[in-house]
Amino acid sequence: MAEAHPLRTYATTWVALLALTIVMLSLESAALPRGLFVSLMVAAMLAKASIISAYFMHLRFERVSLVAMIVIGLLVTATVLYVLIVPDARRIHDMAVGQTMGARP
Amino acid sequence: MTQATAHAIDRWGGGTCPFEAGWRKVMMWSFIITDGLLFAGFLASYGYARLLGGGWPDQSQVFSVPYIAAMTFVLISSSATMAAAVQAARDRQRPATIRYILLTAAGGAIFLGMQAFEWEHVIEAGMRLGQNPWGDAAFGAYFFLITGFHGTHVATGLIVLLSTALRSAKGASSPEGVEMAGLYWHFVDLVWVFIFTLFYLV
Numbered sequence: 001m002a003e004a005h006p007l008r009t010y011a012t013t014w015v016a017l018l019a020l021t022i023v024m025l026s027l028e029s030a031a032l033p034r035g036l037f038v039s040l041m042v043a044a045m046l047a048k049a050s051i052i053s054a055y056f057m058h059l060r061f062e063r064v065s066l067v068a069m070i071v072i073g074l075l076v077t078a079t080v081l082y083v084l085i086v087p088d089a090r091r092i093h094d095m096a097v098g099q100t101m102g103a104r105p
Numbered sequence: 106m107t108q109a110t111a112h113a114i115d116r117w118g119g120g121t122c123p124f125e126a127g128w129r130k131v132m133m134w135s136f137i138i139t140d141g142l143l144f145a146g147f148l149a150s151y152g153y154a155r156l157l158g159g160g161w162p163d164q165s166q167v168f169s170v171p172y173i174a175a176m177t178f179v180l181i182s183s184s185a186t187m188a189a190a191v192q193a194a195r196d197r198q199r200p201a202t203i204r205y206i207l208l209t210a211a212g213g214a215i216f217l218g219m220q221a222f223e224w225e226h227v228i229e230a231g232m233r234l235g236q237n238p239w240g241d242a243a244f245g246a247y248f249f250l251i252t253g254f255h256g257t258h259v260a261t262g263l264i265v266l267l268s269t270a271l272r273s274a275k276g277a278s279s280p281e282g283v284e285m286a287g288l289y290w291h292f293v294d295l296v297w298v299f300i301f302t303l304f305y306l307v
Contacts, residue, residue: 006188006192007189007192010185010188010189010192011185013185013188014181014182014184014185017181017184018178018181021174021177021178021181024302024306025170025174025306028165028170028306037307038307041302041306041307042302042307044302045298045299045302045303048298049295049298049299052184052291052294052295052298053291053295055188056184056185056187056188056287056291056294057288057291057292057295062124062125062126063124063125063126065123065124065125066124066125066126066130066131066134069124069134070134070137070138073138074138074141074142074145077138077142077145078141078142078145078149081142081145081146081149082145082149082152085146085149085150085153086153089150089153089154089157090157093157093158
């Protein structure tokens with residue numbers, strides 16, 4: 001059980017987070033195709049976020065009901081929020097573009 | 106009825122503690138969810154502004170990536186010392202708890218100082234809320250909004266850390282109190298992971 005040596009777990013967590021950060025920084029300087037680069041970065045970002053919440057924030061050792069409330073609640077609401085912004089962003093953007101074009105003689 | 110079902114009903118059928126966590130922890134997590142949604146909203150809005158707008162600047166020309174990496178290193182390390190502080194508080198080692206909390210606060214202060222320096226640098230280069238020399242006018246607005254809100258959270262965290270250290274020194278702080286300060290501090294680190302990736306690197 002990881003809780004037997006908490007300080008060691010935290011040290012490992014710290015090293016893992018730093019290693020992932022270094023990987024991300026080296027990807028930044030490597031000339032990768034845009035789509036692959038963004039996918040790898042987002043994957044590394046989500047891995048870091050999971051490591052922080054699981055070990056630093058102890059979610060790995062909490063009851064499943066609490067973890068479900070936090071993870072499902074946050075992910076679903078964030079996704080809905082994100083999806084709802086699309087049409088509005090498009091609309092405002094089209095309005096702005098329309099105004100610029102209308103201003104021309 | 107299987108034993109597992111009986112166990113579940115025992116917990117949920119009018120159970121008083123379905124999360125097996127104290128009210129402080131449940132409330133702190135509820136706060137973290139809502140506060141996380143604030144940043145999710147900012148980042149979603151930033152994503153669409155960037156996709157729909159024209160000519161988003163190349164961040165590596167505006168910011169120094171090694172400098173931002175150093176800020177990230179400081180914040181991740183302060184999160185690690187905070188985890189050690191929570192453990193020391195659980196083990197009832199008061200001097201170690203205070204030492205680790207102060208170390209964490211020092212990390213937070215260094216991070217804030219570095220951010221202030223970065224703001225000064227970009228403002229001198231001509232970045233404003235509505236304009237900047239590099240590209241899309243919204244770039245400045247999103248930079249100040251997102252890093253500003255995150256910096257405010259770090260500053261709030263510093264106050265929480267210092268008051269927790271003070272309370273621990275007086276013997277007034279419970280291990281759970283230190284743990285809640287820790288949860289908030291890790292959350293600030295968590296948000297930075299998203300900002301660092303989505304705003305500075307991608």
